[in-house]
Amino acid sequence: MAKLRIVHYINQFFAQIGGEEMADYKPELREGCIGPGLAFNQAFGEDAEIVATVICGDSYFNENLDEAKATVLEMIKSQNPDLFIAGPAFNAGRYGVACGTITAAVKSELGIPCLTAMYEENPGADMFKNQVYIVPTKNSAVGMRDAVKKMVPLALKLAHGEEIGASCVEHYMPNGIRKNFFEKKRGSARAVDMLLAKMAGKPFTTEFPMPDFDRVTPNPAVKDMAHATIALVTSGGIVPKGNPDHIESSSASKYGEYDLEGVMDLTADTYETAHGGYDPVYANQDADRVLPVDVMRDLEREGVIGKLHRYFYTTVGNGTAVKNAKRYASEFAQELLKANVNAVILTST
Amino acid sequence: MEIIVTNNPRVRDAYSANHEIHFISGDFSCVLIAARDLIHKGFRLLTHPLSGSVKPNETPFKSILLCSGSGIDLPSLSMIENALDACRKFPIKYPEMPDAMRDDFSLIDYTLFSSAI
Amino acid sequence: MKLEVGYIDIRDICFADSSRLEDGVLYLDKNALSEIVLEDKNISKVEFEIAKPGDSIRITPVKDVIEPRVKVEGPGGIFPGVISKVTTVGSGKTHVLRGSAIVTTGKIVGFQEGIIDMSGPGADYTPFSKTLNLVVNMTPVEGLAQHEHEHANRMAGLRIAAYVGELGKNAVPDETRVYETPSIKEGLEKYPDLPRVAYIEMLQSQGLMHDTYVYGVDAKRTLSTIITPTELMDGAIISGNCVSACDKNTTYHHLNNPVVHDLLEKHGKELNFVGIIITNENVYLADKERSSDWTAKLAEFLSLDGAIISQEGFGNPDTDLIMNCKKVEAKGIPTCIITDEYAGRDGSSQSLADADASATAVVTGGNANELITLPKLDKVIGDLSVVDRIAGGFNGNMAEDGSITVELQAITGATNEMGFNKLSAR
Numbered sequence: 001m002a003k004l005r006i007v008h009y010i011n012q013f014f015a016q017i018g019g020e021e022m023a024d025y026k027p028e029l030r031e032g033c034i035g036p037g038l039a040f041n042q043a044f045g046e047d048a049e050i051v052a053t054v055i056c057g058d059s060y061f062n063e064n065l066d067e068a069k070a071t072v073l074e075m076i077k078s079q080n081p082d083l084f085i086a087g088p089a090f091n092a093g094r095y096g097v098a099c100g101t102i103t104a105a106v107k108s109e110l111g112i113p114c115l116t117a118m119y120e121e122n123p124g125a126d127m128f129k130n131q132v133y134i135v136p137t138k139n140s141a142v143g144m145r146d147a148v149k150k151m152v153p154l155a156l157k158l159a160h161g162e163e164i165g166a167s168c169v170e171h172y173m174p175n176g177i178r179k180n181f182f183e184k185k186r187g188s189a190r191a192v193d194m195l196l197a198k199m200a201g202k203p204f205t206t207e208f209p210m211p212d213f214d215r216v217t218p219n220p221a222v223k224d225m226a227h228a229t230i231a232l233v234t235s236g237g238i239v240p241k242g243n244p245d246h247i248e249s250s251s252a253s254k255y256g257e258y259d260l261e262g263v264m265d266l267t268a269d270t271y272e273t274a275h276g277g278y279d280p281v282y283a284n285q286d287a288d289r290v291l292p293v294d295v296m297r298d299l300e301r302e303g304v305i306g307k308l309h310r311y312f313y314t315t316v317g318n319g320t321a322v323k324n325a326k327r328y329a330s331e332f333a334q335e336l337l338k339a340n341v342n343a344v345i346l347t348s349t
Numbered sequence: 350m351e352i353i354v355t356n357n358p359r360v361r362d363a364y365s366a367n368h369e370i371h372f373i374s375g376d377f378s379c380v381l382i383a384a385r386d387l388i389h390k391g392f393r394l395l396t397h398p399l400s401g402s403v404k405p406n407e408t409p410f411k412s413i414l415l416c417s418g419s420g421i422d423l424p425s426l427s428m429i430e431n432a433l434d435a436c437r438k439f440p441i442k443y444p445e446m447p448d449a450m451r452d453d454f455s456l457i458d459y460t461l462f463s464s465a466i
Numbered sequence: 467m468k469l470e471v472g473y474i475d476i477r478d479i480c481f482a483d484s485s486r487l488e489d490g491v492l493y494l495d496k497n498a499l500s501e502i503v504l505e506d507k508n509i510s511k512v513e514f515e516i517a518k519p520g521d522s523i524r525i526t527p528v529k530d531v532i533e534p535r536v537k538v539e540g541p542g543g544i545f546p547g548v549i550s551k552v553t554t555v556g557s558g559k560t561h562v563l564r565g566s567a568i569v570t571t572g573k574i575v576g577f578q579e580g581i582i583d584m585s586g587p588g589a590d591y592t593p594f595s596k597t598l599n600l601v602v603n604m605t606p607v608e609g610l611a612q613h614e615h616e617h618a619n620r621m622a623g624l625r626i627a628a629y630v631g632e633l634g635k636n637a638v639p640d641e642t643r644v645y646e647t648p649s650i651k652e653g654l655e656k657y658p659d660l661p662r663v664a665y666i667e668m669l670q671s672q673g674l675m676h677d678t679y680v681y682g683v684d685a686k687r688t689l690s691t692i693i694t695p696t697e698l699m700d701g702a703i704i705s706g707n708c709v710s711a712c713d714k715n716t717t718y719h720h721l722n723n724p725v726v727h728d729l730l731e732k733h734g735k736e737l738n739f740v741g742i743i744i745t746n747e748n749v750y751l752a753d754k755e756r757s758s759d760w761t762a763k764l765a766e767f768l769s770l771d772g773a774i775i776s777q778e779g780f781g782n783p784d785t786d787l788i789m790n791c792k793k794v795e796a797k798g799i800p801t802c803i804i805t806d807e808y809a810g811r812d813g814s815s816q817s818l819a820d821a822d823a824s825a826t827a828v829v830t831g832g833n834a835n836e837l838i839t840l841p842k843l844d845k846v847i848g849d850l851s852v853v854d855r856i857a858g859g860f861n862g863n864m865a866e867d868g869s870i871t872v873e874l875q876a877i878t879g880a881t882n883e884m885g886f887n888k889l890s891a892r
Contacts, residue, residue, distance in 0.1 A: 166892040178813035178891045180832040180874070182590075187804055187885025188724035189731075191774050191829045195802040196736055198827050199661050199772040207890055208807065208828040210821045399781030399819055400672055400749040402710035404875075407577065428785065428820070435781060435819045438810045438835070450576025456612055457575070457709075460674035464686060465750035 004048035004159050007076045008037045009086040009102050011095045015055040023094075025057030027068060029075040036144060040085065043152040048159065052079045058094035065101070073105055081112060083159040088117035088147040089124060091139040096124025103132040113158035117147045120173065129173040133158065136173050174209075228342035231309035233332070235317030235325070236283065236290035236349045237275030238266070247316055249276030255315035255328040257335070260308065265294045275316045278349050290347055309341050317348055352392065354384045355412035359459045364466070378436050380411040385429045387415055393422040396465045398432035403457060405436040409443075410458035414465060468646040469696035470559045472538070472639030476566040479516055479598040487633040490640075492566060494600065494630070502625050503604060508618040511605040515847045517569070519596050521584040522844035528580030528878045529570040529708050530623050531594050531716040534563040534631035537700065545701040547682025548621075549628045556696035561634045567597040567718055568630065570623035571848040572604040574615050574675070580711035580878040581840070588840040591880040593887065594718070601847050602626055613674050620706050624717070645730055647694050647741060650768070657738040661771035664740045665695075665725050666761055666794070666801075667884075668786055670707040670714065670778040671746035677706035678715075678778075680744060686753075690745035690760035692768075695726045698742070707778070712834045712880040713806045715778050719879070724886045725774055725804070740768050745790065747783040754786050762793035770794075776804045777883040780834070784819040795824040806831035806881035807891055811873065831881035832889040835873050842868025 012018055012025040014035045033041050033050035041049050054075050061068040076084060084106045086099035099116040101124075106114045117135035118125055125134055133154060137147040150171040157164060164170055166179040183190065190207070197204035222228050239247060245256045252274075263270075271287035273280045288294040296308040313332045315325070336344060353364055356373040364370060371387070373379050381398055388394070395414040399405065415425075443450070475490055482493035496514050503512040517523045537543045540558010543550025569582065582594045589595035604622060606615045648656055669678040671686035678685040680693070680703050693702060703720040726742065733739040745761045748754060765773055773794055777787045784805070791801050807817035807830055817833070863871045874880045881889060 166890075168892045174892060176814060178807055178809040178817060178833045180836050180889060180891045182888045183890045184888070186724055186728075186888050187829045187831055187882070187890065188728045188774075188776075189885070190890075191725065191802045191804050191827075191885050192728045192732060192737075194827045194829060195663065195772050195774055195800065196661075196732075198800045198802060199663075204827060206826060206828045207830045207892065208805070208817060210823055210825050210828070211816065395751055396749050397751060397754070397782040397785060399784075401782065402670070402672070402676060402707075402714070402779040403577070404710075404780065431819045432781075434816055435808065438808060438815045447576060453575035453577060453612065457674060460613070461672050461676065461749055464673035465748065465753075 003046065004082040005079065006040070006048050006050045006083045006085060007079045007081040008033060008040065008050045008053045009072065009084070009099065010035060010037070010053060010055055011092070011098065012055060012057040015053070017055065023057045023059035025055065026060055027054060027056040027071045027075060029054055029078070036088070039144060039148045040152065043148050047156055048083060051081065056098065058092070058098060061098040062094045069101060069105055072102055073109060076106060077110055083155055084112050084114035085151065085155060086114070086116040088135070088137045088144065089122060090137055090141055090143065091119040091122055093123050096122035097127065100124040100128030100132065100134070104128055107132055115151060115155055115158060117151055125173060130175045133164070133172045133175070135171055222343045225305055226303055227306040229307055229309050229340060230296065230305050231336055231341045231344045232291055232293065232296065232312040232347070233344050234291050234312070234314050234347045236347055237273040237316040238271055238283070238287045238291040238314050239274050241270055241272050243272070243274045247274045247314070249274055249316060250318040252316040253324070255313055255332065257311050257313055257332065259310060260293060260312055261310055263293060264297050266291060275349055276318050290349065292347070309336070309339060350417045351395070352387065352415050353412060354380055354387065354415065356380050357410040357412050357455050357458050359455045360412040360462055363459065376409060376441065377405050377411045378433065380413060381429060381433050381436055384413045384415060385433065388422065388425045388429055391418055391420060392416065392425070393418045394425040394428055396462065398429055399435060400465070401457060401461045403454070404439050406439040406441045408454040408458060409451070410454050412458055412462040414462070467556050467694045467696050468644065469556055469699060470642060470644050471699060472559065472561045473564040473641045473643070474561055474634050474637045475640045476563050476598055479518070479566060479600060481514070481516070485633055487563070487637050492563070492598070492630065492633065499626060499629070502629055503602065503622045505625070506618050506622060508607055508610050508614055509604050509622060510607045513603045515601040515603065517584050517599040517601055517847060519584060519598070523584040523847060524840070524843045524845070525569055525571060525582040525599070525601055525847045526580060527571055527573065527848055528582055528711065529572060529574070529619055530705055531718040531878065532568045532623050532627040533718050533721050534566055534568060534627045534634065535701065535721065536561050536631035536635045538635055542700065544628055544631060545624050545704060548679060548704060549624050552681055554697070555700035555702060556694050560700055561631070561637065561639065563631060563634045565598055566630070567594060567599050568623055568627045569594065569599045569601045570604065570619055571601060572606070572619050573849060574612055574619065574708060579708055581872070581876050582878050583840055583843060586841050586843065587838060588877060591838070591874060591877045591889065593879050600626070600630065603848060616675055616706065616708065624704065645696050645699065647696065647739065650740070653738050653740060657734060660734070660736065660738040662740050662769055663729060663737045663772045663774070664743055664765060664768055664770050665729060666743045666745060666765070666773050666775040666790060667723070667725070668775065668777050668783060668790065669703070669744055669746050670783070672749050672782060675708040676779070679704050679706055685746045686748050688746060690743055690757050690764060692764060693742045693744050695730060695739070695742060698723050698726060703744070710779050710875065711878045712875040713779060713831065713883050715882070715884060716879065719882065719884055719886055724884050725776055729774070740770065745786070747779065747786045749782060754789055758786060758789035758793050761790050762797055765794045765799050766797045770799045772800045774802050774804065776885065780808060781819050788820040788822045788825065791825045792822045800827070802827040802829065804829045804831070804883050804885045806883050807833045808835055809833045809891070811835050811837055829885055830891050831883055831885065831887060832874065832891045834875040834881045837871055838874055839869050839871045
């Protein structure tokens with residue numbers, strides 16, 4: 001059988017071009033393998049080999065995202081590979097995001113089997129682990145050998161279209177897809193071991209992490225609603241008709257600020273939702289169902305509230321990384337503070 | 350005030366004499382949604398919306414007991430939303446089923462519900 | 467409380483003119499067995515079959531699985547309050563016909579439960595493909611109501627198990643083990659430095675076909691209470707739960723409770739196994755609050771340093787599991803919970819119907835929605851026509867070659883929440 005053709009993506013540092021001072025390095029395609037690629041080629045042996053390496057500076061990639069992505073993707077496509085590997089990025093944040101972005105694009109746009117690897121706390125991990133296979137690594141290049149050892153068998157399985165088993169068996173980061181497998185010990189014995197560790201304060205790994213509870217302590221109640229300024233904020237994607245800022249239907253990369261001056265009611269002709277992943281019919285028919293401007297105007301008129309804040313803030317919650325959502329909120333929260341808003345009504349889909 | 354939300358005629362017939370019944374002509378999820386709407390209006394769950402190990406939408410029947418309260422009961426709200434989530438995981442299994450089988454599902458729902466009354 | 471358990475390894479099982487146990491071979495007289503089942507006038511017909519590991523046999527719909535045991539010395543008899551008098555059991559001497567099992571089948575309602583494949587890929591998922599099984603296939607008299615039918619079926623299985631167990635009364639055990647739980651005071655004196663651990667066992671208790679009995683008492687009418695490990699070994703808890711095949715605890719599971727055995731394994735070495743708190747899984751929410759309050763109260767009363775909590779069933783019990791976990795943890799007692807998952811066929815849905823941040827240590831028996839294709843087997847005991855009406859089966863799931871595709875939830879014991887199996891998920 002012919003060797004599988006692999007394209008490998010690495011940054012300027014691992015290509016031995018330079019460190020931070022060379023982070024603006026533009027995408028470049030080179031034949032054969034470079035740097036960490038050697039370790040991959042050795043491990044793949046007769047099964048596969050890196051036919052080309054794409055190099056891109058981390059700053060360049062992240063600051064020119066759309067353009068860099070398109071160029072890199074074109075370079076990968078030109079090699080007609082059977083498999084694509086990015087990284088490992090270890091704990092390099094921008095490199096990790098680049099590896100995740102490119103791997104996700106290769107998967108969705110080129111449909112080529114692909115994977116990447118990085119440290120679990122690399123921001124790229126949280127952003128992309130549910131989209132592509134990411135092998136967890138140590139936090140520095142010390143973990144190269146171990147990373148290659150885990151990536152190679154998974155890469156070959158992916159390239160051959162074999163079924164991928166549970167994350168702990170195939171060594172990828174848990175991606176929200178639960179897969180069955182047989183453990184070495186029965187469940188009750190595992191429970192006894194886990195409890196002994198937990199009682200002794202020793203580390204243990206739960207087999208099912210509870211959903212993340214990001215609980216926020218509520219602020220004290222607003223005492224004087226009749227004179228309060230209330231703002232509306234939504235992750236339900238309500239935007240003026242036509243979505244002027246092109247907020248994405250999922251994994252939104254931005255939020256919008258829109259003026260409600262003189263708007264008494266949201267109608268099918270004036271507003272819509274940009275949100276994917278749920279049936280938008282009812283939101284599009286009457287966007288007040290998600291962003292209740294009409295009711296707020298009633299309350300304003302009835303004197304229940306002082307007034308509705310002039311601007312509303314909106315983004316799409318669908319698949320949007322928690323980190324990004326937090327960043328959006330911390331930005332417009334400052335605006336709300338400046339405008340002396342007393343309370344915010346947050347709505348989702 | 351207590352209210353029974355059900356789409357099971359057997360439960361309706363057995364309890365209509367001395368209970369308020371909100372009878373739903375619809376599937377399993379319609380009962381959950383009706384119960385959720387009541388919770389939005391201040392009702393509180395008295396029985397678990399996922400009673401029974403027969404899976405949602407495997408059995409077409411569901412009966413839930415609620416009582417009125419003041420203000421929204423958050424544990425009830427989270428329980429009913431979790432039940433709706435769980436319900437969505439299971440497609441309707443028997444769009445058509447023999448009468449005898451329908452009767453068995455009705456009986457199971459009735460006995461599970463009665464165990465709580 | 468001290469119980470000596472003599473394990474008699476059963477090597478083979480066959481029908482014969484007279485029932486006896488010789489050299490590890492069980493000889494069973496069908497006529498005698500029939501008489502025992504037909505004592506109950508609600509059963510019109512019974513058939514017996516033998517299914518051995520490796521046989522090309524599929525048993526369905528399975529109601530209960532029971533291990534034959536007999537009380538040899540000491541107070542009480544097997545299945546107290548149900549088959550024997552209600553005397554407290556768990557001390558003296560008991561014989562176990564290890565490696566054998568009684569499997570009851572019968573069509574109680576139109577939708578059905580439970581597949582045991584004795585060979586093929588399905589066999590890997592059920593513990594009862596590894597036992598020598600006497601299958602009892604019962605037909606009720608016409609017009610028998612479902613709850614009477616369930617009762618007749620359950621009781622017949624227990625009577626047969628007691629009868630078969632009795633055959634081992636005078637046999638010489640292949641292995642003898644002594645299980646002992648000290649009293650609170652003895653335990654404190656004997657193991658002052660070991661962490662005090664209890665097992666919190668949740669019992670299915672929602673209603674018809676969803677019940678468990680403790681010394682004959684319907685568990686939904688009980689308050690959380692304390693029971694000792696050896697009482698379970700004498701059949702103090704039996705299953706009347708016929709729904710959700712993959713994560714129901716059969717009587718066999720109660721007799722061989724894996725949490726009990728694995729805690730006993732470390733008892734006196736790494737931990738002090740204080741006892742078992744049993745608690746129910748009722749439908750009425752106030753019952754849940756009361757039962758979980760009592761569980762936490764008993765956990766505190768026993769001065770526990772830790773507890774393992776096991777579950778039975780889907781949906782409603784998730785709430786009890788989380789309540790128990792949360793309230794015990796709130797007393798400062800670390801827990802580890804055992805559950806299974808309904809994450810959808812593709813594994814991407816939320817696994818449990820309830821959750822809490824305090825459940826930091828979870829053991830899972832796997833995703834019950836995952837699909838498995840079971841090839842055609844030569845012989846079906848029971849009724850395959852109901853497979854598409856089995857929980858976990860679906861319309862049109864039988865292929866032309868006779869293979870069937872079902873969710874794991876159709877297989878008896880596949881994702882057991884006592885941790886009986888090695889199956890897990892990530």
